[in-house]
Amino acid sequence: MGRIAQPAALRLLKGRGDGKDSAGREVNPGPAFVRVPPNPPTWLTREAAAEWRRVVPGLARLGLLKPEDRGALSAYCEAWSQFVEATALLKVEGLTIEAKQGLLPHPAVGIQRAAGRELRAWAAHFGLTPSTEQALARGADDGKDEDNPFA
Template structure:
């Protein structure tokens, strides 16, 4: 790909002040909230309507971190009745990782999502139909 990457479209209703993480989030999820919220505010792309996606992203990251601690402590496998079995935390971690990756892309937190063209304004779309 050549040229410069388009910038993400800033939203006129974007959140401009850091908000505290919801109290119900786990410690790991709150930590991720505190890490990414200032980034999203600085890009002026996060609105009140996006907070649910941000919460879900943080929950997923929290689950990834929690399951990693379990796997580090207990191991990826355990001895089942018929031989080695994958630890159940590995499946939970895989699901949470996928969910976090998809939500990160929606929120513009991945390099690929930031390189995609911004959505055009409705006025721009209408003008192209003339």
């Protein structure tokens, strides 16, 4: 499995300006989806709904959301909720359990790890990882630096 294609808005934010990506290639804007945030599903868990309210304003401000992203964003928020719930359980019950075989990892350890992997995967789709944040920060200016002879 190769690299995941980034949305045109992310490539443009990281890019050089004038519709070009960081390598100077023209960015195809893709289909003309309406760029408004989706409404949250009513079935989200409390923690997932809180995460939705936390991330949607910033993603919407960057023009990264459309109504069609509702499912993917819901999956991201629910993965966050599962990660938080497993972490809270481990905090109370500890990382191990007593069993006939001796000490074993608490089942919530596996849940936490799986939710963390899923969370990172979904976060990358929305530009919510630290590396993407840095790339967006680098791409926030117009690429014209008077002191840089290569710009």
